Amino acid sequence: MGVREINRIEPYKAAELFTSKHFPNCHGALLAGSVVRGESTATSDLDIVIFDKNLKSAYRESVIDFGWNIEVFVHNLSSYKEFFKNDCERARPSLPKMVSEGIVIIDSGIIESIKQEANDLLEKGPEEWSAETIKIKRYFITDLLDDFIGSTNRAEEIFIANTLAELVSEFVLRTNRKWIGTSKWVVRSLRNYDEKFADHFVEAFDSFYKTGDKNKIIVMVDEILQPFGGRLFQGFSLGK
Incomplete structure (x- = not known):
C-alpha cells in the first residue's frame, strides 16, 4: 500500500475539506467521478465541480490535498452551459455526466436546476449522424x-488495430445515438449501449492481441457495416 493510500481520508470528507479551504464562498459544489460510482481504485482521484457566480471564466486545475489527487472543474453560472454544449457536440458528455452523478457538497439553491439541465442532455443523446457522415466513416x-x-x-x-477499435466503437455508438468515450470510456460506453455486444467487441480484439488472428475483428467489422451498405471504397469522393 502506497503512502498516499495510507494518508487518505474518506473521499466525501476530503471533498468537503478541500472545498471549504479553497472555495469557501462558492455557490455550489459537487463530488463526482469514480468514487461516486463505486468504481474507485488505488490510483483514483477526486473530481470536484465548483460553481461560483462571481468567477469571470472557467478553469480546470489539478492539485494534491488531504491525501488525494484532486481534479477541480471551476465554473460560473453561465460558463458550464458552453461546456455542456461543446461536450454534447463531440458526443463525449464529460461535464454533464459529472454534474448528473455528482453528490452535493455545497448548494445555495442552484444545483437542482443545473443537474436537471445535465440529465436532460444525457437522456436526449447525441445528435443523429447524417447519411453523408456515415458514408465518410464507412x-x-x-x-x-x-x-x-x-x-x-x-x-x-x-x-x-488500436485505431480500428476507436473508429468502429465510435461508429456503433453514434449510429445508435449513444454517447462515446476515449480510453477506458470506450468499453464503458459500449457496455452502456449493449453488454453482449461489448463482450463480443472486446473478445475479438483480445483474441487478435493474444494470438495474432485477425478473423474475428474482420467478421465483426463487416457485420457492423453491413446494414449501412458494407465496406465503401469504389466511388467514394470527398470535396470534389
Whole structure:
C-alpha cells in the first residue's frame, strides 16, 4: 500500500475539506467521478465541480490535498452551459455526466436546476449522424480495415488495430445515438449501449492481441457495416 493510500481520508470528507479551504464562498459544489460510482481504485482521484457566480471564466486545475489527487472543474453560472454544449457536440458528455452523478457538497439553491439541465442532455443523446457522415466513416473504416488485413508487420498491426477499435466503437455508438468515450470510456460506453455486444467487441480484439488472428475483428467489422451498405471504397469522393 502506497503512502498516499495510507494518508487518505474518506473521499466525501476530503471533498468537503478541500472545498471549504479553497472555495469557501462558492455557490455550489459537487463530488463526482469514480468514487461516486463505486468504481474507485488505488490510483483514483477526486473530481470536484465548483460553481461560483462571481468567477469571470472557467478553469480546470489539478492539485494534491488531504491525501488525494484532486481534479477541480471551476465554473460560473453561465460558463458550464458552453461546456455542456461543446461536450454534447463531440458526443463525449464529460461535464454533464459529472454534474448528473455528482453528490452535493455545497448548494445555495442552484444545483437542482443545473443537474436537471445535465440529465436532460444525457437522456436526449447525441445528435443523429447524417447519411453523408456515415458514408465518410464507412470509407475510413474500410480503408483502415484493408490496411489491417494486408499488413504483415506485427508492430504496425497492433497500432492499426488500436485505431480500428476507436473508429468502429465510435461508429456503433453514434449510429445508435449513444454517447462515446476515449480510453477506458470506450468499453464503458459500449457496455452502456449493449453488454453482449461489448463482450463480443472486446473478445475479438483480445483474441487478435493474444494470438495474432485477425478473423474475428474482420467478421465483426463487416457485420457492423453491413446494414449501412458494407465496406465503401469504389466511388467514394470527398470535396470534389
